[in-house]
Amino acid sequence: MILVLTCLDDPTADMVIDRLNERGACVARFDPGAEFPAYAELSAWFGRFPSRGVLVTRSREVVLERVRSVYYRRPTPYLPDSPSQVERFSGAQARFGVGGILASLPCEYVSHPWAITAAEHKPLQLTTARRVGFDVPATLVTNRVGDARAFAAEHGPIVYKPLRATPYIDPGGEPATIWTAQVGPDDLDHTVGRAAHLFQARVDKVADLRVTVVGRRVFCVRIDSGLLDWRQDYDRLSYTIVEPPPGLAAGCLAYIEHLGLRFGAFDFALTADGAPVFLECNPNGQWGWLEDATGLPIATALAELLLEERP
Structure with a gap:
């Protein structure tokens, strides 16, 4: 069983689920913040006996100790905007109860939610980038x-x-x-x-590099736009699959290993002399549009990572 934790409207997760289905994997999709407790039931037992549990959704019954891996994408927050007192209590119990159980499964995560949460902090990103040898702007x-x-x-x-x-x-x-x-x-x-x-x-750049790391696989794309922030207008972007500059792939792998991640979406500014300058790493960044634009097999790489045998 592969457990995919994400919201209902997530085309990026859909791509990975399609690849898993092509390989005959048994997949359960669950959005704990939206489905529990109205549409799902969960029990987990702890103590002197081996931990065990069961999750029942509208379409699946998942024996938790049999989950092979978890793909943590974009689940709905446990708390709604402007929650009532009851919603605040219920949401907190779900986050620490259901969320705690799902974060404690003895399996591989891509990536573990607690590692993702830590790695979203930009000061930690900048410190880690310097630690692995990247050039970081003041x-x-x-x-x-x-x-x-x-x-x-x-x-x-x-x-x-x-x-x-x-x-x-x-x-x-x-x-x-x-x-x-x-x-x-x-x-x-x-x-x-x-x-x-x-x-x-401000980095004097000629282009940007988007480097997507999945496990030990590194996909590098040059983005030309003329924009300070290329995300501002996707219609102005052009993409070229390139080899990572020397040392970049090894640095990215060291970065995600240091932060306990299995995935990372890195952004680098590329200077006129071809030097990459670290800007940030989104530990759960988008990549679906990049696969559509370039044909890079990122979804396949994620599916294969989720299906890897544990050593």
Whole structure:
């Protein structure tokens, strides 16, 4: 049994499930935040006897100790927006009960949810990137306007990027996001003190590299766009499958091993002399559009990783 933990509307997970089905694997898909307890039941026994458990969904009965591997993608949060007191209690019990059980299975994870949560913190990403030998731009995390201005004076031009993507509604009422943007001295005022901000020296780049790591397999794509943040307009992107620059693949593998991951979606800026500069690593990043655009067998690599025999 392969257990896939994700929301209902997840085309990326669909691609992996299709590859698993092609190989005759038994797959159970479950979204604990949305399905439990209304549409699913779960029991787990602990104590002197070997741990055991059962999960019953609308379409499957899963004997938990027989789960071979878990693909952790994008499950719904346990707590809704603006929860009531009852929802807050119920959601907390589900997160620590159901979530705790699913995180304790004696099997392989791609990747373990607790490792993903830790690896989503940008300060840890930057520290780990330096540790494995990547070139990292000068970076400051602060809410002190004086330090921000001093950093801009020393390292400018600089960019701002959010430490964590959060839902955002623009003044017209439309869903939006905050892209990486260049900021100048006039942008650094007292409002810096209202939150933690990440400022970074702008990299003089000619292109970007998206490096997707699945287990020990490394897929490297050059993205040309002319944009500071290529995510801002996918229609302007062009893709070229390339070999990773020397040392890049080994560094990426060392990075995910250090953080206990089995997957990583790395972003590097590529300078004119061909040097990659680390920007970030999304431990659970999107890749489906990249497979569609390039034909890289990323879904197949994930399916094969989930089906690997444990040593």
